[in-house]
Amino acid sequence: AFKQFVELQTKYADATSQMKGLRDSVRMREHERTRAKLTNKEMEAVDESTRLFKPLGRSFVLESKETLVKGLEEASAAATTDIENAMARREYLMKQLSEAEMNLRELMQGNEALAKELQERGVV
Numbered sequence: 001a002f003k004q005f006v007e008l009q010t011k012y013a014d015a016t017s018q019m020k021g022l023r024d025s026v027r028m029r030e031h032e033r034t035r036a037k038l039t040n041k042e043m044e045a046v047d048e049s050t051r052l053f054k055p056l057g058r059s060f061v062l063e064s065k066e067t068l069v070k071g072l073e074e075a076s077a078a079a080t081t082d083i084e085n086a087m088a089r090r091e092y093l094m095k096q097l098s099e100a101e102m103n104l105r106e107l108m109q110g111n112e113a114l115a116k117e118l119q120e121r122g123v124v
Helices: 001-041 065-108 112-121
Strands: 052-057 059-062
Touching: 001 065, 001 112, 052 065, 059 112, 065 112
Parallel strands: none
Antiparallel strands: 052 059
């Protein structure tokens, strides 16, 4: 019973950790998408003859407005796709979390021997 408890607890902890990573990833991708959209909006006011530069590592490369706009649109679309995929993964992780939580409750409920063993080991 103790071994099963540890496995369920590990499964719960892993799912929680993955959820946190997923949340951070979504936040970062939303930030990237917003930045790309805002930059694209600002570039609409820029004249075609204006020299535009794209950051490339520690340097800048001369690019056409059309190329930069296309790159920003692609970045925004990629971020949107990543966010949608992350939301689908989030649903799966939520189910895993609730399942692990329910299994832990069932295991603990009415199992006095396990409760005693957990207290002896200093887990609870």
